[in-house]
Amino acid sequence: MLFYVDPGSGVPIFRQLMDQVRTHVAGGVLKPGDEMPSIRSLSVPLGVNPMTISKAYNLLVHEGVLERRPGLPLVVAEHDAGDLADRRREQLRASLAPAAQMAYRMGVEPLEAEALFRELLAAAAAEEDE
Amino acid sequence: MLFYVDPGSGVPIFRQLMDQVRTHVAGGVLKPGDEMPSIRSLSVPLGVNPMTISKAYNLLVHEGVLERRPGLPLVVAEHDAGDLADRRREQLRASLAPAAQMAYRMGVEPLEAEALFRELLAAAAAEEDE
Amino acid sequence: MLFYVDPGSGVPIFRQLMDQVRTHVAGGVLKPGDEMPSIRSLSVPLGVNPMTISKAYNLLVHEGVLERRPGLPLVVAEHDAGDLADRRREQLRASLAPAAQMAYRMGVEPLEAEALFRELLAAAAAEEDE
């Protein structure tokens, strides 16, 4: 299953889904032209209301990540390859920037913050490889 | 003025205030025993509802950052340095972990991710020094 | 090819087809008695579901633009000129009325609104002639 949801995370479900779609598109798991799973087919296993998924998909269409074809499944929008690396970097930057600011504001030494991040990167790789 | 507020930032105002107090405490601008500005003296120039400031102060008291002395202004609490360092590290880890996972899922090289983070740390320091 | 289709335009495909048939009839490209292309011969090159084309044809029969002859291809219907002119005028009025109200409500000078409309009429003519 490409998607999962944590209802207790505080992050709105529709936003969790949007982030995962964007991540998968940026990571090449979802390629331009690929059909997205239908709202209903996602709704059942995730235990999420169809409207919530619809909302996420809708906003992604608005953003240009997905494309609508009336009556047919949504597809990943075309975007030139050069975009891909940029997108990835942009995604990651958006995710890291608040942490960097927090580190600065809390007076954590840059080197210590980097060490922590390095440790977490290794942990993520290890965890997924289980 | 020690504090400022951006209503359009998406971050709740009481949280912006809490962050700034923590920053100033961590950075030594506010030292243990210092008196906090009164709710009214902040409310007027910031254009913020007094209840919002009160909420921020209350939560900081609850966190142990501030101390209440009935009938007198709030003061910055005593704190032993070890505690603070641990808490800081924990907060930072919570903020960095999702970014690390995203980097892994998107297939970004760890070294590239670290470089980006380093850049953002420098940017945060530079920006705040303006 | 007399017809084309843009799935991403927001306009339903069957409606795009209907509009193009009406255009060609009004413009004399399709004359009364002319045979329409078969559903299959349109479906394949356009990449459109045959049911969609069938739907467009059916509605045009219902409107009296096309005529069905059992077992034979659809043909463009006979039409007396007066009828068509009235219907055209009525359709156009329905399309222009909301724009006129909007112009009034926004306080746009009638002369300015007319000038804009004139410009758009010229643009439409130029664009289609490409």
Next chain:
Amino acid sequence: MLFYVDPGSGVPIFRQLMDQVRTHVAGGVLKPGDEMPSIRSLSVPLGVNPMTISKAYNLLVHEGVLERRPGLPLVVAEHDAGDLADRRREQLRASLAPAAQMAYRMGVEPLEAEALFRELLAAAAAEEDE
């Protein structure tokens, strides 16, 4: 009452509301900084579900027409005055363009189409003056 809704018009309610807000902003009825009527206060007299109004407001925030301040009413966003005339023109153009294309496609004489529009502009002015 600034807003009204026609549930039977075929146009989605949330879109009707968006159009009216945009029209009023473009027409200067709603000025930057003005507070929008609250979702609930609109919901009752219009007989429309709060979520529907919320959706319209939401999209307008996304478009930059409205601004969000957590816990407070939505306000009309700032936009420099030069924008205003442009916006009006753009609004009107978006509304007139399909009609112009329809006139062309139906083979209506430009002069006849203009005459019809002129008549409708006069009618709109007369009707509202009742």
Next chain:
DNA sequence: GTGGTCTAGACCACG
């Protein structure tokens, strides 16, 4: 008081 989110369930348009 404000808006944001989610659920449950219905109906419609499109292919």
Next chain:
DNA sequence: GTGGTCTAGACCACC
């Protein structure tokens, strides 16, 4: 089958 829209009603965060 697909997604789009709307309703009714609940809960939450923020000011």
